[in-house]
Amino acid sequence: MTVALDSVRTELAALLGVAGVLTDRAACAAFAVDGIVPDFIATPSTAEHVASILAFANEHQLALIPCGSGTKLSTGNPPKRYDAALSLRKLNRLIHYEPADLTITVEAGMTFGEFQELVGRDGLWLPLDVRGGAQSSIGGIIAANAAGPLRQSFGGPRDMVLGLKIATTDGKIAKTGGRVVKNVAGYDLGKLLTGSFGTLGVIVEASLKLFTKPPARATYLIRAGTLEVARDLRGRIRCSPLDPLRLVVACSDAGVRLRDSAPDGGMSETDLWIEVSGSDRVTRRCEQELTNLSAAAGADLERVGKAEEVWDRIADPARWLQSKYPELSILKAALPPRASEEFLSRGRQQAESEQIGFAGFAQAGVGIVHACLLQQTLTPGTAGAVVKLRQAAEDLGGTLIIEHCPVALKSQIDVWGARGDDLDAMRKLKSAWDPLEILSPGRFVGGI
Amino acid sequence: MKSIGLSNELASVVGEDGVLWRAEDLMLYEYDALSSMRQPDVVVFPRNTEQVVKIAKAALRHNLPLIARGAGTGLSGGSVATEGGILLVFSRMKKILEIDLENQRARVQPGVVNLDLSVAVADDGYYYAPDPSSQKACTIGGNVAENSGGPHTLAYGVTTNHVLALEVVLPSGEVIHTGASHWDRPGYDLTGLFVGSEGTLGVVTEITVRLSRKPEAVKTILAIYNQTEDATRTVAAITARGITPAALEMMDGFCLRAVEEATHAGYPMDCAAVLLIEVEGLKESVEEHADEIEAVCRENHAREVRRAKSAEERDLLWKGRKTAFGALGRITPNYYVQDGVIPRTRLPEMLEFISTLEKKYDLHIGNIFHAGDGNLHPLILYDERNRGQTARVILAAKDIITRCVDMGGSITGEHGVGLEKSDLMPLIFSENDLDLMRRIKNLFNPDGRLNPGKLLPTGKMCGELRGGLLGGGTA
Numbered sequence: 058m059t060v061a062l063d064s065v066r067t068e069l070a071a072l073l074g075v076a077g078v079l080t081d082r083a084a085c086a087a088f089a090v091d092g093i094v095p096d097f098i099a100t101p102s103t104a105e106h107v108a109s110i111l112a113f114a115n116e117h118q119l120a121l122i123p124c125g126s127g128t129k130l131s132t133g134n135p136p137k138r139y140d141a142a143l144s145l146r147k148l149n150r151l152i153h154y155e156p157a158d159l160t161i162t163v164e165a166g167m168t169f170g171e172f173q174e175l176v177g178r179d180g181l182w183l184p185l186d187v188r189g190g191a192q193s194s195i196g197g198i199i200a201a202n203a204a205g206p207l208r209q210s211f212g213g214p215r216d217m218v219l220g221l222k223i224a225t226t227d228g229k230i231a232k233t234g235g236r237v238v239k240n241v242a243g244y245d246l247g248k249l250l251t252g253s254f255g256t257l258g259v260i261v262e263a264s265l266k267l268f269t270k271p272p273a274r275a276t277y278l279i280r281a282g283t284l285e286v287a288r289d290l291r292g293r294i295r296c297s298p299l300d301p302l303r304l305v306v307a308c309s310d311a312g313v314r315l316r317d318s319a320p321d322g323g324m325s326e327t328d329l330w331i332e333v334s335g336s337d338r339v340t341r342r343c344e345q346e347l348t349n350l351s352a353a354a355g356a357d358l359e360r361v362g363k364a365e366e367v368w369d370r371i372a373d374p375a376r377w378l379q380s381k382y383p384e385l386s387i388l389k390a391a392l393p394p395r396a397s398e399e400f401l402s403r404g405r406q407q408a409e410s411e412q413i414g415f416a417g418f419a420q421a422g423v424g425i426v427h428a429c430l431l432q433q434t435l436t437p438g439t440a441g442a443v444v445k446l447r448q449a450a451e452d453l454g455g456t457l458i459i460e461h462c463p464v465a466l467k468s469q470i471d472v473w474g475a476r477g478d479d480l481d482a483m484r485k486l487k488s489a490w491d492p493l494e495i496l497s498p499g500r501f502v503g504g505i
Numbered sequence: 506m507k508s509i510g511l512s513n514e515l516a517s518v519v520g521e522d523g524v525l526w527r528a529e530d531l532m533l534y535e536y537d538a539l540s541s542m543r544q545p546d547v548v549v550f551p552r553n554t555e556q557v558v559k560i561a562k563a564a565l566r567h568n569l570p571l572i573a574r575g576a577g578t579g580l581s582g583g584s585v586a587t588e589g590g591i592l593l594v595f596s597r598m599k600k601i602l603e604i605d606l607e608n609q610r611a612r613v614q615p616g617v618v619n620l621d622l623s624v625a626v627a628d629d630g631y632y633y634a635p636d637p638s639s640q641k642a643c644t645i646g647g648n649v650a651e652n653s654g655g656p657h658t659l660a661y662g663v664t665t666n667h668v669l670a671l672e673v674v675l676p677s678g679e680v681i682h683t684g685a686s687h688w689d690r691p692g693y694d695l696t697g698l699f700v701g702s703e704g705t706l707g708v709v710t711e712i713t714v715r716l717s718r719k720p721e722a723v724k725t726i727l728a729i730y731n732q733t734e735d736a737t738r739t740v741a742a743i744t745a746r747g748i749t750p751a752a753l754e755m756m757d758g759f760c761l762r763a764v765e766e767a768t769h770a771g772y773p774m775d776c777a778a779v780l781l782i783e784v785e786g787l788k789e790s791v792e793e794h795a796d797e798i799e800a801v802c803r804e805n806h807a808r809e810v811r812r813a814k815s816a817e818e819r820d821l822l823w824k825g826r827k828t829a830f831g832a833l834g835r836i837t838p839n840y841y842v843q844d845g846v847i848p849r850t851r852l853p854e855m856l857e858f859i860s861t862l863e864k865k866y867d868l869h870i871g872n873i874f875h876a877g878d879g880n881l882h883p884l885i886l887y888d889e890r891n892r893g894q895t896a897r898v899i900l901a902a903k904d905i906i907t908r909c910v911d912m913g914g915s916i917t918g919e920h921g922v923g924l925e926k927s928d929l930m931p932l933i934f935s936e937n938d939l940d941l942m943r944r945i946k947n948l949f950n951p952d953g954r955l956n957p958g959k960l961l962p963t964g965k966m967c968g969e970l971r972g973g974l975l976g977g978g979t980a
Contacts, residue, residue, distance in 0.1 A: 394608050
């Protein structure tokens with residue numbers, strides 16, 4: 058920090074009020090990122106405040122990390138610099154909502170839980186099953202382009218953002234897109250900001266497309282037993298008329314529990330979890346199809362009541378695994394969908410050879426696999442195992458990032474992995490929007 | 506003449522038969538589906554990325570504009586050479602390079618015709634979802650540039666929701682690859698930025714798209730109304746019931762009569778409006794939704810609700826819809842299509858407003874549009890030889906767009922900003938918003954040679970439709 062903390066506090070307090078700037082160590086410690094504690098926390102309550110903070114930070118070259126609820130801050134390389142957390146939790150207002158148009162505009166700090174409750178009253182939802190769940194913020198979900206298994210039916214935040222309002226490092230507020238569901242006016246800057254992990258600008262407001270909540274849903278568990286059977290079954294489902302809401306291949310040999318209510322934790326070595334939606338007549342038809350497909354593959358089908366807990370755990374493994382495995386690492390492989398089971402198989406082997414417990418969840422319809430390395434303490438072989446798994450993902454035509462891991466691992470391996478021939482363009486983009494690197498510096502791909 | 510030396514240079518890249526430079530040949534490329542502007546200096550037909558790179562470098566050396574063009578079906582003047590230069594036409598880059606059904610992907614060259622991709626995978630039960638009305642002619646490269654929509658994008662999303670990766674030649678001749686054949690490649694979503702950038706950031710030379718599986722069942726419903734308002738109310742009511750049809754289109758009686766005379770699809774000749782509604786999925790859910798939709802239509806005073814009895818009948822109804830613009834060519838020397846978007850609940854109000862404009866400006870305006878997502882296509886009929894009428898067309902179009910903006914909508918839903926609306930951008934974007942876009946443009950297209958005069962305001966006619974364009978175009 059090139060400017061004294063006292064003067065920062067005075068200047069920002071003049072802008073945000075005393076409560077808007079915190080410098081006490083305990084408060085700051087709660088915003089630590091990769092072990093680095095910021096010097097202060099700025100909590101603006103308007104978009105204009107956010108812009109002013111950015112201008113101030115730019116002038117004094119203070120490095121900021123924007124955050125909503127902080128549920129996804131574990132993703133990223135350790136920051137090169139980190140002077141202040143920019144907390145958006147006070148920006149949590151509803152700006153515009155027209156249920157009949159299936160569109161809504163909210164401020165970025167609104168929690169996902171509050172959001173879903175609000176639109177749920179009208180039978181609507183934003184069909185995302187994200188890491189951080191109800192606690193995560195709308196802005197954070199967009200900044201991380203966070204999506205779970207529901208993505209195969211509805212797409213991810215990238216497909217749901219209609220428009221964004223952002224604060225830029227020159228202290229201005231700009232918008233992209235709009236509030237209507239179809240719009241091609243101008244460059245689609247919303248795509249750039251979605252998944253940019255707070256490195257280009259700060260999302261202060263988002264307009265989103267809403268969906269009608271399915272009237273009824275049903276979850277089925279197929280105990281496939283082996284990955285070969287799982288792959289075979291998934292292929293059969295893909296070629297059937299069924300269009301499940303979610304489909305996940307789960308495998309673990311570590312006795313992790315997806316269901317507290319089931320004696321074995323609800324998990325055999327390899328299972329398929331499937332959710333379908335529709336009227337009773339439609340779900341009966343789905344059940345019949347699934348029964349036939351399972352029988353053909355030689356596996357049993359079980360209808361699971363109260364499956365929300367299972368889906369929550371699959372969508373956010375860190376939340377329930379962390380307490381048991383404090384030094385847990387979660388890798389996210391993005392693959393051609395066909396390669397999902399093969400990657401799970403290699404992941405399991407690799408973990409086994411390093412004597413690391415393993416749990417894997419493949420959103421096989423879209424080719425996203427979460428490989429969880431279950432560790433109470435990080436072992437020296439972990440980095441090597443991650444390198445090999447990254448190689449496996451690349452050999453299968455995909456990429457692998459570390460979504461969540463102990464800081465110690467980050468000093469040994471880049472969390473983002475392979476770079477392409479478009480990295481130079483990405484770097485130029487960063488320097489066009491954030492020339493002094495004040496936003497989450499060093500956390501993103503290629504040192505951005 | 507500079508074009509002869511340039512033509513020779515380009516001929517050394519693509520061969521003698523890959524370059525057009527005679528004025529009579531260039532005339533074919535001076536317009537698209539919006540209107541005519543001016544001729545390029547030279548038209549060149551590359552066969553591969555390497556040739557595109559060499560052409561880009563030639564354009565750089567000669568400091569000439571470089572404009573990419575697919576089939577020229579664009580409705581906003583996006584592929585017209587406003588300042589001359591080299592026009593890259595992709596009709597020789599039309600190979601489907603790879604079809605990977607297990608991963609539901611295809612990799613294509615930009616000149617592949619939209620429908621040809623769906624046809625190539627149809628027997629295996631797949632299709633490419635974005636379906637612009639011009640899909641029999643328009644290219645996937647052009648769709649990427651414009652982020653094209655279509656009737657079925659209501660449920661399945663527009664082009665950007667189906668493109669995974671691109672190969673792009675930058676104006677410097679550098680080649681970059683954005684995205685990947687899998688989802689979530691780490692880094693900024695440059696694919697998302699390039700889709701819809703109207704050829705102003707780079708020239709796309711290869712595209713990886715997602716393929717969709719055909720549903721088990723499809724039902725096509727035609728609801729016929731004596732009052733336009735009843736039809737627009739039905740649209741809101743269907744959404745309110747929580748049904749998302751695969752498509753929800755509206756045509757007014759005026760357009761229908763033209764369509765029916767041209768295609769004999771079985772549309773009624775004496776109604777005020779029809780809705781063409783399609784539901785897809787498992788046969789049980791399709792039946793339920795179709796029944797529910799039929800009930801909603803009747804509650805909203807539909808005179809008659811028909812269901813297509815066969816695939817042929819369905820195809821014919823869609824043929825009528827998708828060739829509607831052409832059908833209007835039978836009854837008017839020229840027409841001007843607008844492409845505004847409004848929140849779908851405001852449809853009744855908007856159509857009422859459009860009908861007052863007909864009286865105010867003494868014009869005929871037909872309405873054919875994607876009702877389900879509030880994307881209007883008012884067609885204003887005129888005769889270019891009547892200068893006074895042409896001027897009124899521009900005023901009416903401007904009124905419609907202004908009303909869309911006032912309702913919280915957009916100036917374009919799927920046709921693009923192009924040449925036509927670049928000076929309307931300030932209606933919906935502030936100077937700050939535009940500045941961010943300019944920063945992007947300066948990054949990729951620093952000297953502005955790539956498709957000049959498109960997308961961003963020229964600063965010459967702030968807040969105006971480029972009305973001077975009308976007059977040369979024909980229906």
